[in-house]
Amino acid sequence: MGGKLNKSSLIGWQFVLLPSALILLFSFYPMIQSFILSFESGKGNVSEFVGLGNYSRLLSDPMFRQALYNTILYLIVQVPIMLFLGLIIAHLLNQPNLKFKGFYRTAIFLPCVTSLVSYSILFKSMFAVDGIFNKLLMNMHIINEPIAWLMDPVWARVVIIAAITWRWTGYNMIFYLSAMQNIDPSVYEAASIDGASKFRQFFSITIPMVKPIILFTAIISTNGTLQLFDEVVNITNGGPGNSTMTISQYIYNLSFMYTPNFGYAATVSYAIVIIVAVLAFIQMKIGGEKK
Amino acid sequence: MRHIASIGKHLFLIIASIVSLFPFLWMIMGMTNTSSDIVKGRFSFGSNFGANISNLFEGSPIGDAFVNSLIIAVIGTVLTLLLCSAAGYGFEVYRSKNKDRLFGFLLLSMMMPFAAIMIPLFKMFSQWGLLNSAAAVILPTATTAFMIFFFLQNTKSFPRELLQAGRVDGLNEWKLFTHIYMPTMKPTYAAAAIITFMANWNNFLWPLIALQTPEKKTLPLIVSSLASSYNPDYGIIMVAIVISTLPTVLIFFLLQKQFVQGMLGSVK
Numbered sequence: 001m002g003g004k005l006n007k008s009s010l011i012g013w014q015f016v017l018l019p020s021a022l023i024l025l026f027s028f029y030p031m032i033q034s035f036i037l038s039f040e041s042g043k044g045n046v047s048e049f050v051g052l053g054n055y056s057r058l059l060s061d062p063m064f065r066q067a068l069y070n071t072i073l074y075l076i077v078q079v080p081i082m083l084f085l086g087l088i089i090a091h092l093l094n095q096p097n098l099k100f101k102g103f104y105r106t107a108i109f110l111p112c113v114t115s116l117v118s119y120s121i122l123f124k125s126m127f128a129v130d131g132i133f134n135k136l137l138m139n140m141h142i143i144n145e146p147i148a149w150l151m152d153p154v155w156a157r158v159v160i161i162a163a164i165t166w167r168w169t170g171y172n173m174i175f176y177l178s179a180m181q182n183i184d185p186s187v188y189e190a191a192s193i194d195g196a197s198k199f200r201q202f203f204s205i206t207i208p209m210v211k212p213i214i215l216f217t218a219i220i221s222t223n224g225t226l227q228l229f230d231e232v233v234n235i236t237n238g239g240p241g242n243s244t245m246t247i248s249q250y251i252y253n254l255s256f257m258y259t260p261n262f263g264y265a266a267t268v269s270y271a272i273v274i275i276v277a278v279l280a281f282i283q284m285k286i287g288g289e290k291k
Numbered sequence: 292m293r294h295i296a297s298i299g300k301h302l303f304l305i306i307a308s309i310v311s312l313f314p315f316l317w318m319i320m321g322m323t324n325t326s327s328d329i330v331k332g333r334f335s336f337g338s339n340f341g342a343n344i345s346n347l348f349e350g351s352p353i354g355d356a357f358v359n360s361l362i363i364a365v366i367g368t369v370l371t372l373l374l375c376s377a378a379g380y381g382f383e384v385y386r387s388k389n390k391d392r393l394f395g396f397l398l399l400s401m402m403m404p405f406a407a408i409m410i411p412l413f414k415m416f417s418q419w420g421l422l423n424s425a426a427a428v429i430l431p432t433a434t435t436a437f438m439i440f441f442f443l444q445n446t447k448s449f450p451r452e453l454l455q456a457g458r459v460d461g462l463n464e465w466k467l468f469t470h471i472y473m474p475t476m477k478p479t480y481a482a483a484a485i486i487t488f489m490a491n492w493n494n495f496l497w498p499l500i501a502l503q504t505p506e507k508k509t510l511p512l513i514v515s516s517l518a519s520s521y522n523p524d525y526g527i528i529m530v531a532i533v534i535s536t537l538p539t540v541l542i543f544f545l546l547q548k549q550f551v552q553g554m555l556g557s558v559k
Contacts, residue, residue: 020393
């Protein structure tokens with residue numbers, strides 16, 4: 001028995017060896033290389049060891065501070081809005097006997113099939129100064145003067161947040177909907193008999209029941225937002241004046257747009273690594289407490 | 292009172308649907324308008340469709356880009372399915388302590404931000420002389436811990452008796468995988484294929500770094516560079532956007548069930 005088990009275990013290694021090696025080669029090895037690079041500085045491939053020089057530069061780099069601020073702003077404003085919207089829509093779509101359910105679900109999910117580059121450029125065109133969105137707001141007498149959306153630091157961030165919310169709300173909604181469909185309808189019936197309002201039912205039954213999925217979507221959204229790149233590059237290219245630039249874009253610019261400094265770019269990238277690790281730790285703590 | 296609540300509910304969902312669908316209508320209308328009409332917010336169909344199409348095909352390597360995108364997405368997807376399903380199968384069917392440890396370790400890669408590995412990857416591929424090739428785009432993304440996890444999760448519901456029956460019939464361990472596991476798990480492969488294809492088709496950051504000459508570029512790169520030119524022609528851009536969006540919209544409508552299953556498959 002023991003011998004047979006060993007043999008089958010050995011055969012099992014044949015299936016996992018190559019894929020594991022590829023992940024080690026294309027993820028873990030670069031991670032280590034990046035760490036080593038973060039102690040070097042120089043132009044292009046010529047670089048020298050500078051110890052913690054890059055890290056002290058990081059602390060006093062106003063551009064890094066701006067990128068970090070923007071990235072965290074997107075995270076704390078956009079993710080909660082999107083997850084809450086997704087929850088409400090899923091809750092409405094989960095009502096029995098709702099008419100046109102299939103249409104609503106498909107329509108709200110459809111943004112998820114667009115490529116990040118394409119929808120970003122669609123948003124850029126809709127938020128032009130003389131564009132359709134200003135025209136709409138002016139016809140509805142919400143504003144009198146057109147807003148220069150992408151030329152204004154605050155409005156440009158609003159457009160980016162609105163765009164990301166448009167693209168991903170339906171995606172999160174599908175996760176919630178599938179979780180809500182697993183809730184036993186009799187729970188709601190019992191609550192109704194006890195006189196709990198629909199509003200109350202949403203907060204006291206629905207949300208606690210789908211909490212693990214909310215945590216899951218919060219983790220993927222956080223991870224995605226910390227790595228935000230495609231949208232910002234294609235809607236504002238970081239402008240006006242770096243006011244929308246994210247950390248990923250800053251790393252890209254340091255490596256491939258400005259005079260390349262791979263060492264310092266690697267240092268900046270380790271800032272994201274640390275943030276991801278800290279947030280993952282916090283989220284796992286929150287998730288772990290329940291169990 | 293109930294009636295008002297119901298109207299409110301529908302009103303909310305109708306507004307959400309209009310907001311969701313509006314950019315699609317905008318892009319389809321945009322294909323038929325001139326750039327200046329689009330930027331001025333013209334909301335009706337125009338007569339510039341033919342001109343936009345011929346300008347796009349004359350002025351940019353959009354045909355090449357479509358072929359490049361297709362080659363990268365298809366080969367990438369096939370590789371991902373083979374490698375990740377084999378790994379998921381191996382980790383689950385031939386479970387052992389060391390394999391569990393290795394898998395747990397591999398999962399760490401899901402937390403590595405791409406921005407942190409792209410510079411060493413770039414240097415690696417430039418040393419190997421593989422920059423500016425489809426291989427450079429495909430190789431780093433072909434094996435992901437996420438997809439291995441996806442197959443592993445789905446393998447939990449694979450009926451093991453089938454393997455035993457196959458052994459009795461004299462199949463060796465690799466034949467069990469290719470002749471019994473693969474055909475049985477077709478729905479899982481379909482779901483995985485859809486999400487992988489979409490991710491490959493839409494990938495932007497790594498191809499932007501790895502591909503340098505215009506004739507090698509993929510659709511997202513061409514669309515992005517059209518839009519970031521000094522004087523962008525939005526009529527042309529809208530056609531390019533529709534060309535790059537159409538395949539994924541089609542896949543979604545034709546294979547909606549597998550699509551959603553693929554998305555949800557990892558949280559089962």
